[in-house]
């Protein structure tokens with residue numbers, strides 16, 4: 001750039017090299033452009049995240065004369081700059097029931113110069129109630145912070161809590177219904193069986209052959225009903241009480257189960273192999289019941305040739321488990337009970353754990369359809385998971401996860 005000044009009858013020309021100045025100006029413009037872009041991105045982000053920001057000046061212990069971001073106006077149902085951004089004006093939007101809570105939170109943070117983080121309700125210009133969460137920090141005489149509209153999160157959490165309570169209530173109802181029903185059904189069935197045996201003792205020969213046949217059917221049906229009720233009652237009695245938990249050696253438990261099933265094991269000629277079984281924290285008699293049911297099934301649904309049961313265990317970290325269930329523990333024992341029996345179609349693998357679900361008819365294999373439901377309840381009691389894999393004719397494997 002050059003300056004020309006007239007001096008007497010001549011001129012004075014001053015020239016200056018301004019290339020660095022020009023370069024700096026250029027740089028400034030570029031930075032300015034970038035800032036504009038950043039600002040726009042921030043603005044969009046605030047809208048999407050339903051976030052607004054604010055800055056309150058602290059004057060004589062009062063918050064005053066301040067700035068409110070555009071989006072905070074929008075969150076309040078207003079157009080930007082619709083009202084003067086004083087703290088007094090802002091507080092008019094706060095739900096009357098939450099005003100004391102709001103004031104005391106701010107006061108406490110200010111007095112202790114700690115950061116602000118709390119949730120309160122506001123009423124927007126068009127009378128909608130919203131939940132705001134505010135996070136801020138005092139910096140000398142300013143409170144700088146952001147406010148987020150967390151209404152959907154608060155409502156979602158509330159709904160979830162209600163649903164949970166509802167679920168818990170209906171579960172409790174179902175359990176007590178089950179308990180009462182199975183308990184009350186015991187009495188009439190006892191009477192029926194008593195009268196059946198009286199007739200059998202005294203008058204059975206007076207019946208015609210056809211009636212004798214019917215009588216036999218009544219007798220066996222009532223016996224089945226008694227068994228069903230008994231199992232149902234034991235199902236409803238499976239409970240989790242922390243005082244029942246104890247150190248359990250699974251090898252010892254399964255050896256005991258084998259003793260209980262001794263006759264059936266000998267009759268069927270089944271061989272049982274176990275390996276790597278752990279010692280864990282569990283309810284001993286429920287572990288016994290669990291493996292009793294699984295082994296009984298493997299014996300009952302065996303194949304005629306060389307029947308076998310293999311029980312094995314592996315310890316896995318939570319991250320190594322691909323099966324889908326809620327994992328609260330860091331590691332789990334994966335206990336598998338494998339047989340080479342008749343198996344079943346994989347599509348029934350979940351159904352068989354439901355109450356009274358059976359895949360085989362009574363005349364083929366006797367049963368109640370409660371055994372695996374009991375297994376599932378026991379495993380859930382232990383914060384574990386049970387699943388089955390099978391193929392017809394190829395045997396079944398039952399896999400149990402228990403917290404290690």
Ligand code: ADP
Nearest residue numbers: 297301343352358359360367368369370371372
């Ligand atoms: P139940 O044996 O009294 O019928 P369970 O609840 O123990 O009742 O089992 C449900 C069903 O799952 C059985 O009826 C049977 O069809 C199937 N099942 C269970 N265990 C096995 C197994 N080891 N092999 C083949 N099928 C099985």
